[in-house]
Amino acid sequence: MGVEVKNSELSSNVRVVRLSGRLDMDAAEADSPVLRLAVDESPAGVIVDMEGVTFLSSSGLRMLIAIRQSALAAGKNVAITRASPMVCKTFKVAGLEDVFRFYESEGAAVEALWQ
Amino acid sequence: MNKSDSSPAPSDRAACGEATFSVGTLRVPARSSHLSLIGMFVQWYAHHAGLSDEACYELEVAIDEACTNVIRHAYGAGKPGGITLHCTPLNRGLQVDIWDQGIPFDPTEGGRIAQQKQACDPASGGFGLSMIRQFADDVHHQ
Numbered sequence: 001m002g003v004e005v006k007n008s009e010l011s012s013n014v015r016v017v018r019l020s021g022r023l024d025m026d027a028a029e030a031d032s033p034v035l036r037l038a039v040d041e042s043p044a045g046v047i048v049d050m051e052g053v054t055f056l057s058s059s060g061l062r063m064l065i066a067i068r069q070s071a072l073a074a075g076k077n078v079a080i081t082r083a084s085p086m087v088c089k090t091f092k093v094a095g096l097e098d099v100f101r102f103y104e105s106e107g108a109a110v111e112a113l114w115q
Numbered sequence: 116m117n118k119s120d121s122s123p124a125p126s127d128r129a130a131c132g133e134a135t136f137s138v139g140t141l142r143v144p145a146r147s148s149h150l151s152l153i154g155m156f157v158q159w160y161a162h163h164a165g166l167s168d169e170a171c172y173e174l175e176v177a178i179d180e181a182c183t184n185v186i187r188h189a190y191g192a193g194k195p196g197g198i199t200l201h202c203t204p205l206n207r208g209l210q211v212d213i214w215d216q217g218i219p220f221d222p223t224e225g226g227r228i229a230q231q232k233q234a235c236d237p238a239s240g241g242f243g244l245s246m247i248r249q250f251a252d253d254v255h256h257q
Contacts, residue, residue, distance in 0.1 A: 022154065025183045026147035055154065055172070057179045058242035065237050086172045093249050094242040 002052070003031045005038045010110040013044035020052030023060035035067045039078075045071055047109050051082035056090040068100065077101075079109035116181070116251035118174040119208030120166045138203050145186045145196045145215065153182055153200060157211060160202035164209040173250035174209065180243040181213050189217025208252070222256050
């Protein structure tokens with residue numbers, strides 16, 4: 001599992017968190033502080049790029065829900081981009097497909113939430 | 116738990132000259148760092164049992180959820196213990212048995228707690244059990 005944080009090239013107020021690999025209990029425990037810091041440091045919110053995520057369990061979902069909750073509490077947004085059909089299915093089975101905002105690209109997310 | 120598919124049965128593939136396989140066992144310490152190994156083990160058997168990529172993924176999620184529950188609830192933080200998995204090819208599918216020596220699991224009570232968690236604070240969990248039931252064709256506890 002990997003996690004990488006950078007500033008969005010399309011909006012200076014937004015951080016992009018790029019996740020990759022297997023997002024299970026082990027990875028969620030390791031990645032949570034990084035995501036939380038990205039939300040705290042972002043003026044307007046974060047984009048979670050899931051293109052590289054090959055596996056998502058309920059532990060990963062819990063981490064993303066907690067991140068979304070802390071962002072919303074601070075008046076910020078969270079967008080999820082480029083999730084694979086399999087990963088999207090995990091969101092759907094958990095009943096979370098309408099809770100998160102999914103976009104095909106960073107540009108689409110920025111345009112919808114931060115412009 | 117079981118997962119089935121409509122692909123040719125292993126016995127049919129053996130008749131065509133393809134390699135076949137039988138029951139496999141994996142024993143690992145009940146730690147989250149071993150979940151990826153468990154995932155690879157289940158994926159390998161699921162693929163060789165002829166399951167589709169989608170069915171393999173769903174079974175891996177179901178098994179990961181069950182093993183995560185063992186690590187998190189049956190043993191608890193830092194408590195030593197092991198998990199044993201048996202993969203048994205079926206006519207058109209795969210049966211995975213998961214064994215542990217932790218606190219026994221009560222599905223009724225577990226389901227009630229999961230519903231409470233989802234209602235009060237989804238970030239606290241409660242998704243695993245329903246994902247197991249939706250992603251596996253058949254689930255038994257004993």
